[in-house]
Amino acid sequence: MLARLIALIVKEFLVILRDAKSRMVLIGPPLIQLVVFGYAASFDLNHVPFAVYDQDQTALSRELVADFAGSASFQEVAVLHSPDRIKQLIDSRTVEMVLDIDPRYTRNLLLGQPAPVQIIVDGRNSNTALLILGYANNIISSVSESWSAVHGGTAPYARLIPRALYNPTLDSHWFIVPGIVALLTQVITLLVVGLSVAREREAGTFDQILVTPLRPLDIVIGKSLPGLIIGLVEGTVIILATHFWFGVPLLGGLVLLYTGLFLFIAAVTGIGLMISSLASTQQQALLGAFLFMVPSIILSGFATPIANMPVLVQDLTLINPMRYALVVIRDCFLGKPDFSMLLPQFAAMTALAVISLVAAGWLFRKQSV
Structure with missing residues (x-):
């Protein structure tokens, strides 16, 4: 057998x-x-195309734009001078995010007040949108902490220190x-x-x-x-x-x-x-x-x-x-x-x-x- x-x-x-x-x-x-x-x-995002609508046009606002453009996660593809093209660029999928810097950005920073910055994302893919918002929030939080450390502004009450086990780089x-x-x-x-x-x-x-x-x-x-x-x-x-x-x-x-x-x-x-x-x-x-x-x-x-x-x-x-x-x-x-x-x-x-x-x-x- x-x-x-x-x-x-x-x-x-x-x-x-x-x-x-x-x-x-x-x-x-x-x-x-x-x-x-x-x-x-991959669940990671790299070179996310974004447009800049800088209403402040100061050295500090340009530094913020440079932080985004210098990140591996983002790639600047357009500079806007009015809000008219924002919807068109997102509808055509030319960009997935628009960095809208308020004209009061520098003034509020110098006065020690919250500096308004708006992030506009394409929400048709909710998972991608959440990742983009997370990346952008990390950059803005880093800029905010650096400004507070140098100019003595109000520091955050709690500071998040992430640590990932088994996959340190996530x-x-x-x-x-x-x-x-x-x-x-x-x-x-x-x-x-x-x-x-x-x-x-x-x-x-x-x-x-x-x-x-x-x-x-x-x-x-x-x-x-x-x-x-x-x-x-x-x-x-x-x-x-x-x-x-x-x-x-x-x-x-x-x-x-x-x-x-x-x-x-x-x-x-x-x-x-x-x-x-x-x-x-x-x-x-x-x-x-x-x-x-x-x-x-x-x-x-x-x-x-x-x-x-x-x-x-x-x-x-x-x-x-x-x-x-x-x-x-x-x-x-x-x-x-x-x-x-x-x-x-x-x-x-x-x-x-x-x-x-x-x-x-x-x-x-x-x-x-």
Whole structure:
């Protein structure tokens, strides 16, 4: 029986690796997506185009403008002499912010009174607008503190001293790129496993497998192990690129990381086999895989916090293995967790893996009847 099972596993590897198109799917797209996501996906803002409407026209107001223009977060693209063009520039997306300096700016500073400065932002993207306001507030607060220190003005009653653990520079790539490990591993595993049975059906060889002495459990194992191994190899390549190419620290150790990765791939493999066993053609299997992947990424916390979702949607994320994998992977990269801290995630992925693989075995058994 073991020899027949090994033969089935070898056959699966040969089917996947002999086809040049299959090899390209395994190698090319993951690397391209890793580079695109790694460099393009970011919550940070750089070179935000802004316009200046300086109604004060003094040395102090020009210093404030210089502080904005000299920041890596902003780029001055226009100087306005009237408020007429403000709405036009924002409507056309030429600028995302307008720095409007009140004509009383210098006078109020010299009198020790609050100096009015207005920040006008494009609120169509609320997340971007909040980030811009935060950056602008930091610059204005810094200018205000410097003025108070030099001229003896009223200092703020409290001074914020930020300190970020695990990600001292608050680089959003350190949050996003480890998540890509789970995302791309899921994509590749689902495609490899999800197309396996559908490919056999189209080729007419699936019925031949069903009449062999192999039991449904043997077929599930034989179909699962190649996808599991390929998923681990792909995950390893992405982990190496995340650490050595993108410079994300790997602080939590490889044992916990690979334990979580193995359980995650096992759960995804079971889901892929379920999709594949229900599909009659490779096209149906491909559509089924993407039908699962898109919601699983949205409901995983990859980009938006699960805590911000409605309660019903939060409950739905409990059956999503990627939700737990992201916690494990990000903690292993940026923190130093112990086994007990990650045990709830390990237990959840184990339960999902067992349920999905048992369900896949039941579907295979149903097909063989």
